[in-house]
Amino acid sequence: MATSSIEWTELTWNPTTGCDKVSAGCKHCYAEVMSRRLKAMGLAKYADGFKLRIHESALSVPYTWKKPAMVFGQLDE
Numbered sequence: 215m216a217t218s219s220i221e222w223t224e225l226t227w228n229p230t231t232g233c234d235k236v237s238a239g240c241k242h243c244y245a246e247v248m249s250r251r252l253k254a255m256g257l258a259k260y261a262d263g264f265k266l267r268i269h270e271s272a273l274s275v276p277y278t279w280k281k282p283a284m285v286f287g288q289l290d291e
């Protein structure tokens with residue numbers, strides 16, 4: 215979880231990374247490109263690149279939030 219500079223959200227929370235390509239619409243997937251970039255940058259969460267992964271240590275993060283917030287899931291955190 216991190217505070218966000220995105221104007222329409224307050225926090226980001228990303229308990230999963232990667233995805234499975236499910237349709238022709240996935241051919242030019244932005245998330246796949248970003249995951250390759252983040253892996254190359256050495257981010258541990260992206261060690262497996264675009265393979266779907268659940269990061270169990272992130273699952274309990276919402277329990278630490280003390281007040282309601284607009285939360286957005288995205289690739290970087």
Ligand code: SF4
Pocket residue numbers: 233234235236237239240241243244245246
């Ligand atoms: S994140 Fe990428 S691979 Fe997953 S459904 Fe969306 S476009 Fe397809």
